[in-house]
Amino acid sequence: MATFDLELVSPEKLLLSRPVEMAIIPAAEGDMGILPGHSPMIVALKGGVIEVRGGGQPAERLFVAGGFAEITPTRVTVLADEATPVDQLSRAAAAVRVKEAEAAYEAAANDLPEVREKAMDRLLSARTMADVAGAA
Structure with a gap:
């Protein structure tokens, strides 16, 4: 092929x-x-x-x-x-990353839209990491 x-x-x-x-x-x-x-x-x-x-x-x-x-x-x-x-992702590290990203997103509530969008991208990435780590 x-x-x-x-x-x-x-x-x-x-x-x-x-x-x-x-x-x-x-x-x-x-x-x-x-x-x-x-x-x-x-x-x-x-x-x-x-x-x-x-x-x-x-x-x-x-x-x-x-x-x-x-x-x-x-x-x-x-x-x-x-x-x-x-297969090297850690569930615990992913959970910590999600909590940090959630806090950063909440802190960006009154920031410019670009800042909120970047914080949301980080949060979605962290959640995906947690999902994948949980399935590994």
Whole structure:
């Protein structure tokens, strides 16, 4: 089967760099499946799970807290704000992150809409992390 190169980079390290058959990314507009030959684009990412498939192996799942993806017909580069393999997520750490994000959102109640929107994005990302950590 045809493949494309996928690179997943976080500020800490290069997490993934290999040919894959398919990737599903949490684009800001909704989950997006990517196959070889995809149209070129740059998309913003929301907090969610990147699922990587290829080589007849079980899907590899990584949580990202946001970022951007550059897509070309032969390559996808994901620049994640934060990325962690789903099986390494901690339920306790996710619960703490949700509480902190809820407090930040409440504190932003009287701020500018842009500040509230950023706080809401952080809260939704934290809730997604908690959901994924709970299912792992």
